[in-house]
Amino acid sequence: MKGQEIISEYSLKGILKEVLSYKAGVSALIILALFGVLIIYTVIALPYDETIALWNSSTAFLKNPRNAEPVWWNIFSRKKKPRNVELFVDINDGNFKQEGDVFKGETKRDFVYDYDDFPTEINIFFNAKYKKDTPTVRLYLVRPDGDKILLKEHKLRSQDDILYLSNDFSLENRLDSHIRSKITEPIDFSITTTRGLFMKYANKLEVLKGNYSLLIEAELKDKEDSLMLDAIFYGSVYGIAGTDHLRRPIHIALLWGAPLDLSFGLGASLSITIIHLIIATISGWFGGWVDSLIQRFTEVYMVLPFLPIMIMISLFYKLSLWSLLIVVVLLSIFGFGIKTTRALVLQVKTLPYIESAQAYGASNWRIIFLYIIPKILPPVVPGLVASVPVYVFLEAVLSLFGVLDPTQPTWGRVIEDAFSNGALYKGYFYWVLIPSFLLILTAISFSLLGFVLDRIVNPKLKEL
Numbered sequence: 001m002k003g004q005e006i007i008s009e010y011s012l013k014g015i016l017k018e019v020l021s022y023k024a025g026v027s028a029l030i031i032l033a034l035f036g037v038l039i040i041y042t043v044i045a046l047p048y049d050e051t052i053a054l055w056n057s058s059t060a061f062l063k064n065p066r067n068a069e070p071v072w073w074n075i076f077s078r079k080k081k082p083r084n085v086e087l088f089v090d091i092n093d094g095n096f097k098q099e100g101d102v103f104k105g106e107t108k109r110d111f112v113y114d115y116d117d118f119p120t121e122i123n124i125f126f127n128a129k130y131k132k133d134t135p136t137v138r139l140y141l142v143r144p145d146g147d148k149i150l151l152k153e154h155k156l157r158s159q160d161d162i163l164y165l166s167n168d169f170s171l172e173n174r175l176d177s178h179i180r181s182k183i184t185e186p187i188d189f190s191i192t193t194t195r196g197l198f199m200k201y202a203n204k205l206e207v208l209k210g211n212y213s214l215l216i217e218a219e220l221k222d223k224e225d226s227l228m229l230d231a232i233f234y235g236s237v238y239g240i241a242g243t244d245h246l247r248r249p250i251h252i253a254l255l256w257g258a259p260l261d262l263s264f265g266l267g268a269s270l271s272i273t274i275i276h277l278i279i280a281t282i283s284g285w286f287g288g289w290v291d292s293l294i295q296r297f298t299e300v301y302m303v304l305p306f307l308p309i310m311i312m313i314s315l316f317y318k319l320s321l322w323s324l325l326i327v328v329v330l331l332s333i334f335g336f337g338i339k340t341t342r343a344l345v346l347q348v349k350t351l352p353y354i355e356s357a358q359a360y361g362a363s364n365w366r367i368i369f370l371y372i373i374p375k376i377l378p379p380v381v382p383g384l385v386a387s388v389p390v391y392v393f394l395e396a397v398l399s400l401f402g403v404l405d406p407t408q409p410t411w412g413r414v415i416e417d418a419f420s421n422g423a424l425y426k427g428y429f430y431w432v433l434i435p436s437f438l439l440i441l442t443a444i445s446f447s448l449l450g451f452v453l454d455r456i457v458n459p460k461l462k463e464l
Contacts, residue, residue, distance in 0.1 A: 018456050025452040031445035035258055042255040051256055055409050061247040062162075063230070065120055068238035069430055082115035082235035091135075091218045091227040103220045108142075109231075114209045118194045121234040124163040128156055130225040137227070138217040139163075141197055144210025149175070149197065156227075166193050242430050244414075245421045253409030254435060260410050262442070264321055265392035271329045273384040276337035277377070281368050283338065284345030294338065301334040307397070314403030321395065321408055328391065337383070344376040351375075378457045386450025389443035396439055411435040 019025035054060050065084060074081055087109045096105035128135055134156035141149050151171060154163055165171060175196030180187070182201040189195075189205050200208045214231055241251035283294040313319065313327055348354065349372065357367050392411075398404050399412030402420070406413065418424075418431040 015456070019449070019452050022452045022455070024448040028445045028448035028452065031441060032449070035262065035442070035445070038255065039259045039262070042259060046252065046255060048256070051252060051409070052407060055248060055252055056407050058246075061243070061249070062123075063125070063232055064243050064247040064249065065234040065236060065238050066243065066247050067245055067426075067428055067431075068120075068234075068236055068243045069428070070240055070242045070434075071237045072240070073237055073242070073430060079116035080114075081117050081237045082113075082119055082233075083237055084235045085111055085113065085119070085233040087111060087214055087231040089214070089216060089229050089231065091137075091216060091220075091229070094216075094218070096220065096223070098223070101221070103223055103225075105218050105220070107216045107218070109214045109216075111212055111214070112210070113198065113207075113212055113233075115235075116207060117236060118192075118198050118207060119233040120166075120194065120236050121232075122165040122194060122197075123232050123234070124165065125230040125232070126156055126161040126163070126227065127229070128159050128161070128225070128227045130159075130220070131222045133221045134158070135221070135225060135227050136219040137229075139231075140215040140217075142213040142215055143197075144208060144212065145201075148215070149178070151197075168193065172196070241434050242428075244417055244431065250414060250431065250434065253414045254411065254438065256409045257411040257414065257435065257438070260321060260408065261392045261395055261412070261439075262388075264325055264395055265388040265390075265442075265446075267325050268328050268332075268391035268394075269384055269387045271325075272332045272335065273337065273380060273387070275329070275333055276335060276341055277373060277380060278368075279334070280338045280341035281345050281372050281376070284342045285349055285364065285368055285372060291342075294334070295342075297334040298336070298338045301332075302336055304331075306331060310394075310398060311401055311403055314398055314401075318405060319403070320405040321410065324395070324398065324404065328394065340383075341376065341380060344379060345372060348372050348375050382450045382454035382457065384450075385453060386447055388446045389439075392442055393439065411438055 019029065063084075063086070069081065071083065089107055089109050091105060091107055094105040094107035096103045098104075124139065126137075136153070136155045138153045139151040141151055143149070151165055152163060152168065172191070172193045175193060176191045179191055179196055179199070179201060183203055185203040187203050191199075195205065198207055200206045216229065218227055220227065239249045239251055241249065241254055243249055279294060283291045309331060310324075310327065314324070317323070319327060354367060354371060357371055362371070395404070395410060396412030396415060399410060399416045400419065402416055404410075404413070412435075414435040415432055418428065418435075423429070423431040
C-alpha cells in the first residue's frame with residue numbers, strides 16, 4: 001500500500017516531477033507533447049467536415065500526381081525526381097489580331113526542367129468564357145534543342161475542359177515516329193508521351209535538361225471571349241507524405257488520423273477501465289452470489305473470440321469509428337481486468353478505515369465510490385495508459401480487413417489502401433512506412449508512460 005500512499009500525497013505537479021525523473025518518462029512526454037501540438041494544429045487548420053468532404057471528393061486532387069513519393073524521399077534517391085511543373089496561362093495576355101471572323105493570338109510560357117527523371121503525366125485544364133462558340137487552341141512544346149513539337153490542336157468541348165495528353169495515343173505515335181527518324185541506331189525502350197517530349201535524341205534513355213517553352217496559339221470567336229489554362233507536368237514527388245492512388249495527399253489522413261485514432265484509443269481505454277473498476281469493486285465488496293455471477297460472466301467473455309466477433313459485426317453493419325468504440329466497450333464489459341482489479345478490492349476491504357466507515361453507518365455505495373475506488377485507482381492508472389495503443393492498433397487491424405467506414409481518414413485506413421493497391425510490390429514503401437511509424441510511436445509513448453507510472457505506484461519496482 002506504500003505506492004498508493006505515495007500517489008495520494010502527490011499533486012499533479014508532484015506526479016509530473018516523478019515521471020520526469022525517469023528518462024523513459026521524459027521520452028514519453030516529449031512524444032505525447034508532439035502529438036498534442038499536431039492535434040491542435042490539425043483541428044484548427046483542417047476543419048473536420050471540410051476535410052472529410054475534401055478527402056472523399058473525386059475531383060479535388062486532379063492536379064496532384066498519382067502515387068507520388070514524399071519530397072524528402074529525394075534524399076535517399078540517386079536521381080533528382082521531378083516535382084510538379086505548373087504553368088498558369090491567360091491567353092488574353094497575348095496579342096490578338098482579327099482575321100476574318102476570328103481573333104487569333106499567341107502566348108508563350110517558359111520553364112526550366114532540370115530533373116533526372118521524366119514527368120509522369122501531362123494534363124491541360126481549360127477555363128473559357130465565350131459568347132458564340134468554344135475557342136480552338138494549338139499547343140506546342142519547344143525543347144532546349146530548338147525542336148518544336150505540336151502537342152495537340154483542340155477545340156474546347158465546354159467551358160471547363162481537360163486535355164489528358166499522356167493518354168493521347170495519336171500524340172504518342174507521332175512522337176515515336178519523330179524520334180525514330182532522329183535516331184539512326186536501334187533503341188531498346190518504349191517511347192511514351194512524356195519520354196518522347198523530354199528525352200535526348202539518342203539510343204540511351206536520358207532526360208534532356210534545360211529551358212523549355214509551352215507555346216499556345218488560340219482562336220477566339222469574339223473579342224470579348226476569354227480563355228485560361230493550367231498546364232501541369234506531373235512529378236513523382238509531392239508534399240511531406242506523398243500521394244495515394246486517388247492523388248490524395250496522404251498527410252491529410254495522417255494529420256486527422258492522430259486525433260481520430262488517439263481519441264478512439266483513449267476513449268476505449270478510459271471507458272473500459274472505469275467500467276471494470278466499478279464492476280470489480282461491486283464484485284469484491286458484495287461477494288456471495290453477486291461475486292459468483294460477475295465472475296462467471298467474466299469467464300465467458302474471456303473465452304469469446306473478440307477479433308472474429310468484431311469483424312463479423314463490422315461486416316454486417318459497416319461501423320464508423322465511433323460506433324466501433326461503442327461495440328468495443330460493450331464486448332469488453334466483463335473483461336480480464338475485472339479479475340485483477342477484484343484482487344485489489346479484496347485486499348482493501350479488510351483495511352481498518354473500511355471497518356470504521358461501516359461502524360459509523362456508511363452505505364455500501366458510499367464505501368464503494370468514496371473509499372475503495374479512490375484507494376485502488378492509482379495501481380489501475382498505469383494499465384489504463386498502457387492499454388491505449390491496444391485499441392489504436394485494433395482500429396488499424398479492422399481497417400486492414402476493410403470492415404470500417406472508408407470515408408474516415410485514419411492511420412489504419414491509409415495502410416489498408418496501401419495494401420489493397422499493391423504499394424509494397426510496386427515500391428511505394430512510404431505509403432506503408434509513415435502511418436506504421438506513427439502507430440509504433442504511439443505504442444512506444446503510452447507504453448513508456450505506463451511503465452513509469454507503474455514504477456511510481458509500485459515501490460517494489462521502484463527499488464529495482
